[in-house]
Amino acid sequence: MKFSLNIDKVFRELLLQEDTDNDKKITKDDNGPKRFVLVDEKTKAETVIEGTYHLANLLQELAVLKEKKMEFAEIDLARIQEDPVDRISRKIREDYWDELTRTIDEKGLMQILQDEKTTNEIPTLYVSAKDEQGVKYFQDLEKELQNFKVGVLPLGYTEEYVATLNTKPGILALGLEQRLNNLEGVPFVVPGGRFNEMYGWDSYFIGVGLLIDNQLEKTMAIADNFKYQIVHYGKILNANRSYYLTRTQPPLYSSLLVDIVKNKVPDLEWLRGHLETVILEYNTVWMVQGERLTSTGLNRYKSGGVGMPFEVEPGHFDDVLAPYATKYNLPIREFEKQYLNRTIVDAGLDEYFVHDRSLRESGHDTTNRLIDICANLNSVDINSFLYKYEKDISYLIKNYFEDSFQVEGTTYASQDWENKATFRKNKINELCWNEAAGMYFDYDFVNKKQFPFEAATTFFPLWAGLCDENQAKKLVEIALPQFIQAGGITGSTKESVAGIPEDVPQRQWDYPFGWAPHQMLLWEGLINYGYLDKAQEMIYRWLWLITKNAVEYNGTIPEKFNLETSSHKVFAEYGNVGTEFDYISKEGFGWVNASYQYGLQILNDNFKTELNVLTLPDDLFKV
Template sequence: MKTLRHPHPSPLLALSLSILLASAGTAFAQGTWSHEDASTARALTPDEAYPELFQSVQQQWLFDDQKQFVDAVPRRDPAAIRADYLTRHQQPGFDLRQFVADNFVPPASAETQPTRPGVSLREHIGNLWPALTRQHAEVPAYSSELPLPHPYVVPGGRFRELYYWDSYFTMLGLVESGEKQLARQMVDNFAHLIDTYGHIPNGTRSYYLSRSQPPFFSFMVELVAQAEGDDAYRRYLPQLQKEYAYWMEGSQTLKPGEAARYVVRLADGSLLNRYWDDRDTPRQESYMQDRETAEQAHGRPASEVYRDLRAGAASGWDYSSRWLEDGKTMATIRTTAIVPIDLNSLLHHLESTIALACKKSTMPSCTEAYGARAERRRQAIERHLWNDAGYYADFDWKKKRLSAQITAATLYPMFVSVASPERAGLTARTVEANLVKPGGLNTTQTDNGQQWDSPNGWAPLQWIAVSGLRRYGQDALAQTIGQNFLAQVQALFDKEHKLVEKYSVEGENLGGGGGEYKLQDGFGWTNGVTLKLLSLYPQEKAAP
């Protein structure tokens, strides 16, 4: 095993323990950390608080899932734990596993229990909402978890905190179940995160603060507005603008062919976006996997590989052949070189939503400015992210070439209504010929063991497809995808009486596979999308 250097946070995130304790001393003294405290300081990440212990635990694979340790809660001041470890760890008979057990409280799983036979799928999902609901206005002082002022729904299993893009699809189901207040509270939590940290992190853990996820906040606001009217647009306008500023930071000074954080300016001056993470160290929740990937990336700086791995996690598609140079090997990952079609479609929706919110707030100059930005992005998408073979695709801004891959992300321009009718029709035909399977919409055409590749189908991508196709009058194809996926969900539910995070859309297996961890039960976004699809196609229960 090679000697590991201690990971260091980027300058943007660096915060010394002394400053943290000075600004949050009262909370620590009381043994809790509240959402009010979070506005003035942040909790240290595990690799900052006790770096030597963190590395030792992860290197020795003390836990099968590397997320387990970074979610554990220290029983006392991390500085004292670190000092104790440094004093004792080389002494004869030192037991690392016992030391961790003595000093940390293991995290509770959010695993849900299968229901009893005879309970309907819809009824089971209704019973899952309270099982997956959490309320943590205060958390233990040294926890990696971030406090939130309102209740929220977690995905399930190892995902025991609030996640960004998962939550939109969960909220669709909450509204369908009549849980509009809980959906609204989740939007308020995201607004709080934007106000507190300047962006919505990947998830509500300190180690997720260096990145975001696919920006669905504008869709969440739209969902609230459908229930509450235009006041929702006016209420969340400040947070919508703050999120946009986060994604566009550094764009004003970019020259053609340059990139800064999330922003890329192409050679013709077009401004588009990519995924990014402010840190270039191994992900704490997948520390050894990232170390092993970097060691296999011969000739590349490890920090570059780590950044691309982290950016891949920010994409939500962690991981996919979309980000891999050779389509199959993790060591060839180059996420930050890719301008993704889905991300830029979502940011067009954000720009359009801000323009609408400004209009509802009687702010004509703001309306015009954001409307113009949305139009410029639409033109850039049409110019740079369209493959003449008949589908939307990702663009490699470093190599100046368009991807030839057909993936489920191609439907995002239809989901946000940015595609022209002609190109929408061509995209629908491409998808029908290449991605539609007996169990729903395939994620890609590549089967390489990554979970965001074939043969896996994911609930959010089914909804993106069904919703986008319906917007352009492609109702028959939308129904085929929706009913096929529902049949797969129902088949696994009939067999195992539970819902899972991903499904196989072809072959004999019902549940999906691949990736860095075992298949998780729950499951927030599957529950939400299933309810929406059942409302559209209530009678279909045929086996796939």
């Protein structure tokens, strides 16, 4: 049934009556009557819209029509009454992925350059000198548009050179491709909110969601931009900004390729080029002894660069800098300035920031697990990811290249990579597995002992498939209950942060916060080892949390959640991206969108029914 409405009139009346806190949303926190009468302009027929969820849907539908400059239009009541699960999934599939898609080319450049993190008076785009086509394209565009600057990164640039860019930071170019008669940017999908660039591990999880929603070309484009970054910047970047040139992120490139080929086998030359690049990244980024490869034979996160990371907000490190300011008898802002300019060089503080930059390379920025120790750890997460790399490379060589693959003069068989994987698995189990705790812990190779911080990364070996059945059983029966809250698993156990002083900032990747990648990797791990009922439970918990917050808060799909309160209201460092919008969430948040689509693909129909009425997880499952 459709109602013909005066869009502006109804929009104003609805907000005046229901948006009592004036935040341009209709949420459970508003104190309106939660009952609004719609009158058809033509027939004068009436219908009543009741409840936070349905009123918010009405507001969203009206907002869309207002953006289209429509004065009178029909509203489809079926959209207002749409079941929450169907509505959230539909909007992700039909709207959010497109809203999050970007290109760096004439059409998309200004959207990329003119975001809230751009600090230069004239936005700057950096292009690798190796990309001769890109340099010419963007220099020609610079002359034509005259509203941005092009900087060319020299071949063989050093960390010292990268540091000079901090006074003139900018975006890094990504791939271009020939389309008909024009060069166009290879598309990528951003996380959302203030994140307006391509992020490393976010992009893998986004790719999982895109494949489910039949957007294979966009997923392949993510792989193409991974390849571009490795070829032109030497690594898959934390994100394509100049101050991330020394920092990578968790390696999931091979997983993306395997997901793509299992969805649809692409052109083998395309796959060959990507497999060559995966192996190049493995060898040159991860397996350089003394850098990210350690004496144990296992790996660590180890970012390059010196001093404070550039991207943090003012005051973020005040608790760290304060003792050093006292040591040098300077006000904290003056000490910070001199330290950044390297007028003051302090070895102890430099070492702290080696760990801090490496922590950010891990994607877990920040967690007490990695603060002031990250570069000393053979962490469970990086070694699980690299074990998966080795298994994936073996799989691709065996199944698509007749068991022989050559890269830079070296010929590999699938067994070569199986051997690497077996070595890594044995080392992880030797150094990181704790039989008594039933968990994997990071290994401190400097002090030659486990670092017993209970983190959700303990489940990554389930995802990678490197556990034996006994280890899997202990992880599920002993470890998992310590992480479970109503809405999923927390980033760490409560006990792991119990001894942290109250004046220390609350770290967003620790208890009580929950993140989509942790959930998704856990689900796949449970399925790998046959714990199908437990996988259903954990999927339901997380999707319930997303659905509950979207229903109660005008469609909000945020970056992360507080699992102690089952809420998107997070008051830890950095706040919560994806919660700031007017009237209608246009994009959600990348990996949370993906987790919703991925979870729905696996969830049993009877649980989807319960999800639509928001049945409490603890009414369905025992913690």
